[in-house]
Amino acid sequence: xxxxxxxxxxxxxxxxxxxxxxxxxxxxxxxxxxxxxxxxxxxxxxxxxxxxxxxxxxxxxxxxxxxxxxxxxxxxxxxxxxxxxxxxxxxxxxxxxxxxxxxxxxxxxxxxxxxxxxxxxxxxxxxxxxxxxxxxxxxxxxxxxxxxxxxxxxxxxxxxxxxxxxxxxxxxxxxxxxxxxxxxxxxxxxxxxxxxxxxxxxxxxxxxxxxxxxxxxxxxxxxxxxxxxxxxxxxxxxxxxxxxxxxxxxxxxxxxxxxxxxxxxxxxxxxxxxxxxxxxxxxxxxxxxxx
Numbered sequence: 001x002x003x004x005x006x007x008x009x010x011x012x013x014x015x016x017x018x019x020x021x022x023x024x025x026x027x028x029x030x031x032x033x034x035x036x037x038x039x040x041x042x043x044x045x046x047x048x049x050x051x052x053x054x055x056x057x058x059x060x061x062x063x064x065x066x067x068x069x070x071x072x073x074x075x076x077x078x079x080x081x082x083x084x085x086x087x088x089x090x091x092x093x094x095x096x097x098x099x100x101x102x103x104x105x106x107x108x109x110x111x112x113x114x115x116x117x118x119x120x121x122x123x124x125x126x127x128x129x130x131x132x133x134x135x136x137x138x139x140x141x142x143x144x145x146x147x148x149x150x151x152x153x154x155x156x157x158x159x160x161x162x163x164x165x166x167x168x169x170x171x172x173x174x175x176x177x178x179x180x181x182x183x184x185x186x187x188x189x190x191x192x193x194x195x196x197x198x199x200x201x202x203x204x205x206x207x208x209x210x211x212x213x214x215x216x217x218x219x220x221x222x223x224x225x226x227x228x229x230x231x232x233x234x235x236x237x238x239x240x241x242x243x244x245x246x247x248x249x250x251x252x253x254x255x256x257x258x259x260x261x262x263x264x265x266x267x268x269x270x271x272x273x274x275x276x277x278x279x280x281x282x283x284x285x286x287x288x289x290x291x
Contacts, residue, residue, distance in 0.1 A: 020128035041287040043111030049155035051106030059162025062095025070194035088190035141291030157212035200243035207235035
């Protein structure tokens with residue numbers, strides 16, 4: 001009786017597959033180690049953009065809260081004949097404070113999240129050979145640059161929209177504090193503004209979002225198709241024009257205030273957005289090329 005154990009032959013495809021798996025695992029380990037040592041500019045830009053994005057969302061939500069408070073006040077006066085006035089100034093101050101907190105938190109926390117976000121892009125599938133081919137081309141620096149680049153338009157649009165909605169009232173609040181006007185009296189001014197200038201604020205926010213799309217769509221370090229100065233003038237003109245609709249009811253005072261405030265705020269805000277974009281693009285491209 002033959003008791004010799006049968007010979008086990010390793011089939012070629014299994015041997016090759018094991019080789020691809022070993023190479024894939026080695027590449028995954030290498031890429032994981034590289035993701036922990038990203039160039040500093042990638043986390044810094046990631047934090048800046050998330051900070052701006054978060055602050056812009058908070059400002060936008062704060063503006064929505066102010067508008068809702070105004071609707072509640074109108075409903076209270078029309079239906080219940082009450083004289084309740086929401087704490088508009090408190091909502092505005094809370095919005096500004098929270099936006100600063102979120103901006104700081106984004107700048108501090110997002111850079112720590114970036115390496116983990118990069119590592120999540122390095123995944124193993126059932127096809128080890130395809131994994132090796134993909135991982136050979138894929139690098140942590142390139143993926144980090146892509147993650148930062150994906151935030152560009154949103155990190156411009158949200159703060160521009162948020163500032164368009166709350167910055168004019170913030171400037172008015174600063175003037176009120178300068179002249180020692182009580183916050184309760186300023187609440188009346190905010191209520192007045194909500195009734196007469198909401199269409200103008202929304203119009204400016206729409207033009208600000210369009211500017212973010214235009215400058216983000218531009219190539220490299222080239223200026224956007226429509227110049228920022230022309231875009232700012234167009235936004236200012238339409239914002240003032242829209243403010244005329246309710247403004248004529250009170251001797252044209254709101255359009256004059258919108259024209260004066262917008263004439264300062266809009267060009268500065270639009271030019272700053274373009275400057276931030278070009279500066280961050282240069283840093284991103286230089287860091288990506290050097291990696």
